[in-house]
Amino acid sequence: MRDALMAALSTVNDPELHRDLVSLGMIEHASVDAGVAHVKVNLTTPACPLKGQIEHDVRAAALTVPGVQEAVITFGAMVRPPAQPALPGVKHVLLVGSGKGGVGKSSVAVNLAASLAMDGARVGLLDADVYGPSVAHMLGQSGAKVTANEERKMRPLDAHGVRFISMANLSPAGQALVWRGPMLHSAIQQFLKDAAWGDLDYLIVDLPPGTGDVQLSLTQTIQVTGAVIVTTPQDVALIDATRALDMFRKASVPVLGVIENMSYFVAPDTGITYDIFGRGGSRKLGDHTLLGEIPLEVSVRQDADAGTPAVLAHPDSPAALALRQAARALAGQVSVRTLAHLPDQLTVV
Numbered sequence: 001m002r003d004a005l006m007a008a009l010s011t012v013n014d015p016e017l018h019r020d021l022v023s024l025g026m027i028e029h030a031s032v033d034a035g036v037a038h039v040k041v042n043l044t045t046p047a048c049p050l051k052g053q054i055e056h057d058v059r060a061a062a063l064t065v066p067g068v069q070e071a072v073i074t075f076g077a078m079v080r081p082p083a084q085p086a087l088p089g090v091k092h093v094l095l096v097g098s099g100k101g102g103v104g105k106s107s108v109a110v111n112l113a114a115s116l117a118m119d120g121a122r123v124g125l126l127d128a129d130v131y132g133p134s135v136a137h138m139l140g141q142s143g144a145k146v147t148a149n150e151e152r153k154m155r156p157l158d159a160h161g162v163r164f165i166s167m168a169n170l171s172p173a174g175q176a177l178v179w180r181g182p183m184l185h186s187a188i189q190q191f192l193k194d195a196a197w198g199d200l201d202y203l204i205v206d207l208p209p210g211t212g213d214v215q216l217s218l219t220q221t222i223q224v225t226g227a228v229i230v231t232t233p234q235d236v237a238l239i240d241a242t243r244a245l246d247m248f249r250k251a252s253v254p255v256l257g258v259i260e261n262m263s264y265f266v267a268p269d270t271g272i273t274y275d276i277f278g279r280g281g282s283r284k285l286g287d288h289t290l291l292g293e294i295p296l297e298v299s300v301r302q303d304a305d306a307g308t309p310a311v312l313a314h315p316d317s318p319a320a321l322a323l324r325q326a327a328r329a330l331a332g333q334v335s336v337r338t339l340a341h342l343p344d345q346l347t348v349v
């Protein structure tokens with residue numbers, strides 16, 4: 001009967017990868033016991049955006065097998081590394097960039113990291129916004145100092161399930177950085193290669209705004225899986241976002257999607273929606289996956305200032321829900337990129 005179950009499961013496609021779960025090697029266990037099918041699906045990311053649909057489709061397929069009256073579906077997850085992992089132990093490096101400053105890039109990066117960690121992924125966050133490092137503050141750790149381990153590697157700090165390093169935890173508070181290109185290049189190299197990141201599924205890098213030395217340095221130093229562009233929907237931000245997109249294209253960094261931040265505002269007293277910056281404007285950037293539209297919400301700013309990402313502090317707020325959805329959509333895009341060039345048949349149980 002197990003063969004019949006596997007045959008039924010081989011008709012179920014992963015909705016994003018457009019390949020069946022059996023040939024993708026995603027069926028970790030399949031058995032039938034006293035009319036009950038037990039199926040364990042090994043997802044390509046714990047933050048799978050389509051888990052609900054996969055569960056529905058697997059159950060429906062299992063119930064078509066003669067003699068199966070019930071189906072118990074369980075899930076595991078393992079983020080598949082690319083052919084060439086970015087750093088030892090680090091599967092995917094994801095850059096978060098913006099053209100213009102102040103569009104909420106750091107807020108989005110922090111919430112993406114916290115969100116992926118909440119879903120069970122191992123996540124690091126590198127604050128490469130060396131001129132205006134805000135990650136440590138947004139994670140409630142501006143006073144913490146990075147120390148070295150016994151191998152003289154930087155030991156990342158830990159907050160809300162995210163391992164992170166920020167320049168703010170290395171330089172005395174309130175001091176401006178006056179580094180030039182080569183020094184920045186070597187600082188970024190050190191953050192990446194001389195830090196004990198450990199095993200990570202995703203290392204998210206909060207880039208400085210714009211298209212300068214740090215961005216170039218990063219794309220030249222390591223093999224990154226892709227980049228996310230954060231923008232607000234108004235034209236002045238979009239003009240700069242176009243430049244950032246062009247920079248990634250020239251550096252051969254795939255753009256995994258766009259996040260439209262401050263997309264709209266819902267007045268808490270009246271419930272009326274205001275498209276302050278012109279919701280949907282990011283579609284003008286062309287044919288890129290829109291990972292999310294994040295509303296402008298007071299709690300996002302308050303939570304950042306209080307040191308707890310909104311996805312944790314106000315998980316049911318519309319902005320937090322949109323950020324969690326965006327993080328899952330991003331994880332989905334990473335899986336699609338990684339598994340796009342699969343051999344015909346992977347390991348099957």
Ligand SMILES: Nc1ncnc2c1ncn2[C@@H]1O[C@H](COP(=O)(O)OP(=O)(O)OP(=O)(O)O)[C@@H](O)[C@H]1O
Nearest residue numbers: 101102103104105106107209295296297300301304
């Ligand atoms: N969706 C949102 N709702 C309300 N406030 C937000 C939202 N997104 C960001 N903010 C606030 O806007 C300000 C700028 O955000 P943030 O520092 O994340 O932007 P940035 O693009 O990283 O800026 P910089 O270019 O300086 O690095 C912060 O005060 C932040 O709390």
